[in-house]
Amino acid sequence: MACKVRGDMGKLIPVISFFLGAALTAAFVIATMDINWRLSALASWNNNDSPPAVTDEMKALSELTEVLRNASMDDRTVIMTSINRAYAAPGSLLDLFLESFRLGEGTEPLLKHVLIVAMDPAALARCRQVHPHCYLLRRPEGAVDYSDEKRFMSKDYLDMMWGRNLFQQTILQLGFNFLFTDIDIMWFRNPLRHIAITSDIAVANDYYNGDPESLRNRPNGGFLYVRAARRTVDFYRRWRDARRRFPPGTNEQHVLERAQAEPQPPRRRPDAVPRHGALGRASASSAATWQGLNVQRQMLHRPRQQGARLGRRPPRLEELHGGTAGGEAPGRLRMDHAGQVHPLTPPAAACY
Template structure:
């Protein structure tokens, strides 16, 4: 047994060590909060506290608690426009790393014409814990979508099993947003926002979608849709349409959402619903499959017809550089459309087709 003086000395030493650890941890937390608020002054205290609990999940927290602590209904309500419209995108760990796809996506909003305000209405749907933690650092509206039995953190190569699960999980989630009474613009994170798209949307459409290839008529069902960008208004028609779209995956196993949409877009069930579907012109909503030809008209540009994250990032950066070069032009040169896209560069349709759908689809990731 230790002498009393030695035991007392040990207790005092332990107490001092504990006090030092507590103070150090407090300073660390304080520094983080101060540092975060310096760069993100628009974040409310409620969101900041939520971010802290998600970034340090070992302190009495797990992914389920992180999700339930801040429910989807509140995120949507806070982010919605006056007409209950939100802008949604999905994010996994592979696209969430610094200087990757999500950073270029957010930069496009900041450099676009009258698009930075839409960041106040953008909700990033994180598909894994690391994507959720990164979202908390770079954006105010984040939601962690838990998918039981699925792991979406790695790069999901086009038409891989993980890719297919991710796409169909997205369709089912978007249906739930409509059921909650919210309209949404869904946008892939590999889409650059250069102008306000809302003036180019059709006021009478229930569902409108961008195209890989546009045939010239927004009502032509021969248009080739791309599920990476669409605008849906909440109604019984749109909800039933999304349910039917999701259930149709069972009839067409091995195909992804936009292939299946191609198969069902003229189905009697959809016609009987009275759903008004429109296809968006690539002149305004372009992509690498069919680029917008006039930078005076472009609203969004998609890194579609592209396989692999590195190639996407390269061409997305080139898009942003081309856009900034266009913005720097004097008005008279802008009107002459003297600037054109330098993309695709590393992206190519041939590479995509080698990894395509089970038959001959050229749908893009």
């Protein structure tokens, strides 16, 4: 009998190993998800050990994961932007944004990796007419309506920016790297070639002091690359937590700028701080490592007047890149000293 038991155990060892490996894998996946989401999911299990009900949140995460898989590169990187109804109309910024990829130098292949996040159903419908990878950001009951224009630094604008920040954190928690770009940035060249492969975070700067590792640069969240890792997810959590230390009306960009300039708390580990740098590490002799035209700011805040300003048609990108738009100079800039930007004309536009 003892010999028979030992023989049976020998047959069971592969089965036990399989289930042990599956359990460890599941534990690792669960550990990487946000603790609040895990607790809400676990709370739905009842005493009969039946599976939890499929919630709207779980459906949204499943849909988002599928869209990310379809749009991502081999290394799970996705280029991401967001639009609302005001910027998705025919002849508006969405059309210019997509056209820039087609006309840029080596940028057209990147289009298949662009995910457009629609803030409202009308923007989603328009996105699906012109692009294969679209996702509707669902709003909680009673949340701000993002479909219309939001004035810069208004309460609704700030809510929208912090909502974007939380969505970016979700992308990281799902295991995808992202390069977020504002819809008003035109892609004439490929910036991914200029992001150091060792960087956890690379961000454009409104002010750059020449040191890519300095925490006193002035970040601009309108062009942001982040690698998915536990430390970058923790970085986003601390970023959001820091909001409470600043007056209401402070946007996420200013919170990051001020928080990173504060003295580090004694218990903060240096290895918990992600590596970061300025986009476009160029030598002093390099002019315009890449260029992307940022459409006139006054147009961004008056979407209803875009048709009149553009002659009721979008300007050809050749006009924006080498000529004028609406009778105004495009404002060419050059970049050197590892990303420091020097305006050569009045700041009507910006290049990254």
